[in-house]
Amino acid sequence: MRGLxxxxxxxxxxxxxxxxxxxxxxxxxxxxxSLSLTSRYLRGVCLPIIFRTFRRTWDMTVxxxxxxxxxxxCQYVTVFELDVSATGxxxxxxxxxxxxQLATVFSNMHRLHTFRLMNSAECGPWPALLKAIFITPTLTxxxxxxxxxxxxxxxxxxxxxxxxxxxxxxxxxxxxxxxxDCFHRKSxxxxxxxxxxxxxxxxxxxxxxxxxCDSVEALDIPAELAFPLAEFRYPKLRELTVRGHxxxxxxxxxxxxxxxxxxxxxxxxxxxxxxxxxxxxxAYSICSDDPVMRGMSNLESLTISNPFGKGLFLSALPxxxxxxxxxxxxxxSEITGARWSNIHARVPxxxxxxxxxxxxxxxxxxxxxxxxxxxxxxxxxxxxxHSSFPRLAKLEIHRFRPLAKSNSEDDPLYAHYPGQSx
Numbered sequence: 001m002r003g004l005x006x007x008x009x010x011x012x013x014x015x016x017x018x019x020x021x022x023x024x025x026x027x028x029x030x031x032x033x034s035l036s037l038t039s040r041y042l043r044g045v046c047l048p049i050i051f052r053t054f055r056r057t058w059d060m061t062v063x064x065x066x067x068x069x070x071x072x073x074c075q076y077v078t079v080f081e082l083d084v085s086a087t088g089x090x091x092x093x094x095x096x097x098x099x100x101q102l103a104t105v106f107s108n109m110h111r112l113h114t115f116r117l118m119n120s121a122e123c124g125p126w127p128a129l130l131k132a133i134f135i136t137p138t139l140t141x142x143x144x145x146x147x148x149x150x151x152x153x154x155x156x157x158x159x160x161x162x163x164x165x166x167x168x169x170x171x172x173x174x175x176x177x178x179x180x181d182c183f184h185r186k187s188x189x190x191x192x193x194x195x196x197x198x199x200x201x202x203x204x205x206x207x208x209x210x211x212x213c214d215s216v217e218a219l220d221i222p223a224e225l226a227f228p229l230a231e232f233r234y235p236k237l238r239e240l241t242v243r244g245h246x247x248x249x250x251x252x253x254x255x256x257x258x259x260x261x262x263x264x265x266x267x268x269x270x271x272x273x274x275x276x277x278x279x280x281x282x283a284y285s286i287c288s289d290d291p292v293m294r295g296m297s298n299l300e301s302l303t304i305s306n307p308f309g310k311g312l313f314l315s316a317l318p319x320x321x322x323x324x325x326x327x328x329x330x331x332x333s334e335i336t337g338a339r340w341s342n343i344h345a346r347v348p349x350x351x352x353x354x355x356x357x358x359x360x361x362x363x364x365x366x367x368x369x370x371x372x373x374x375x376x377x378x379x380x381x382x383x384x385x386h387s388s389f390p391r392l393a394k395l396e397i398h399r400f401r402p403l404a405k406s407n408s409e410d411d412p413l414y415a416h417y418p419g420q421s422x
Contacts, residue, residue: 012045051076057083058098068101074108084120084147099128106136114141124149124204127156134167134211143174143220149200158207169215171236175205177222178244178269178331179343191271191343192245193224201225223270227251230259239265243330245343246270246306253312257295267303268310269330272346297321305330307348307356314356322362326369327353328398347400351377357384365389371398 020028029050036046054077056068069077082102106112115133117125124147125133133142149155179191193201202225213232220241221229227247237260257263296313301324304310329345348356350372368389372381378399385395 009045012042016045016049047073048076053077053079053081055081055083057085059085068105071105071108074105075110077109078111079114079116080105080109080112081116081118083118084123095123095126096128099126099132102129103132106132106139109136110138112136112138114143115139116143116145117147118145120147123147124154124201126154127160127162130156130208131161131163134161134163134170136168139168140170141172141174142170143172143176145174145176148177148180148197149204150197152196152200155200155203156207158210161207163211167211170212171215172218173208173212173216174218174220175201175208175222176220176243177201185342193222198224202228205229223247223268227255230255232259234260234263236262238262239267241267241269243269244271246272250309253310254292257292261291261295263295264299265301266299267301267326268313269303269305271330271343272306272308300324302326303328305345307352308346314359319360319362319364321364323364324367324369325362325365327356328369328371328396347371347373349373349375349377350381351375354381354384357381357388362389364391366391367394368392369396371400374399374401 016032019031023031032046032050036043036050051069051073054069058068084098115136117129125144133139180193180197182194182197183189183192201222205221205225206228209229209232213234215236216234217236218239218241219234219237220243223242223244223246226242227249240256240260240263256266292312297320299319299322302313302319302322303326304313305326305328307314307327327348329347331343331345348371353370353372354377368385385392
């Protein structure tokens with residue numbers, strides 16, 4: 001019987017992918033490391049898989065450190081996740097030693113296409129790091145997760161970045177900091193930015209957005225900072241995600257379609273302000289040749305976590321190509337004990353969802369996700385869904401109702417179908 005070393009590499013890779021699909025990622029990588037130690041041939045097969053996605057935790061409190069990754073292994077990395085931790089004011093200045101090491105490993109990662117900075121609680125991405133990102137020729141995606149700029153001294157300009165004339169043109173840029181801890185958990189402003197942090201973040205994001213707006217195809221930004229950034233022209237943007245508290249001021253959502261004509265996927269995962277919840281939904285009158293009308297007609301996926309004040313999206317428009325619609329609250333209301341669980345999303349009633357579905361035309365809808373609070377319109381809503389979406393292939397419903405001792409109590413659906421589990 002032939003051994004693994006005598007097998008074709010493609011056959012071995014197929015076997016490994018089959019094993020990978022049937023076990024946990026952690027266990028698979030552990031076994032793969034053991035397999036890589038058995039022979040030089042199998043090591044050559046396993047290393048590209050082991051280091052395809054490389055994650056490194058960098059503790060700023062440790063003074064003596066080893067290199068981030070040996071140069072011989074850098075060639076296999078396609079996704080690099082850097083988890084930064086620190087305490088106190090240790091990051092008052094740029095972490096020079098980390099910047100130097102990152103510049104070195106980036107130059108050796110010839111297949112790198114995604115860099116992700118995570119959990120840098122004391123300091124957002126600093127100029128030396130950003131320069132290393134933008135001069136990495138293969139990089140197409142930069143993601144910043146829970147690593148906000150906080151202090152005025154963290155502001156930078158395009159000149160400070162000192163980029164060469166030819167720098168990497170990112171296709172995806174993510175600044176995923178939907179909420180902050182600027183205010184106490186019991187404050188009405190909990191999760192919002194204060195003026196200092198908001199000013200620093202917006203200034204730096206304006207600089208970075210000016211560098212990527214011509215090439216970016218996917219953009220993920222905080223809702224509180226989204227509107228000034230929407231003023232840029234995005235000729236290639238196809239996917240826009242906005243998360244967090246909505247700004248306190250009223251915003252004309254149509255600008256995102258006027259400045260991004262190729263937009264196909266819009267995800268508005270926002271928490272409503274009191275003003276938007278109390279305001280009646282305005283009616284929009286849009287001409288058929290208007291760029292906003294054309295842009296919305298071309299949408300393929302739409303997420304609206306907070307439908308209040310979104311009259312532009314809920315007008316009687318023909319969503320000819322819309323295949324996915326999600327009306328689930330953000331952050332998810334069913335998760336308790338999570339970091340942002342004190343931020344409560346307003347879940348619409350079944351009557352409010354029904355009124356939305358009565359105004360939009362969704363002939364091509366194949367996936368529908370919604371959450372609502374049960375009221376007397378519950379059965380009418382379900383009947384509307386059943387009769388209106390002939391191409392529906394996936395339906396996800398989250399029904400919320402007051403706590404009850406039994407299913408039959410205060411549940412119109414149970415009353416209509418007695419004896420059924422609801």
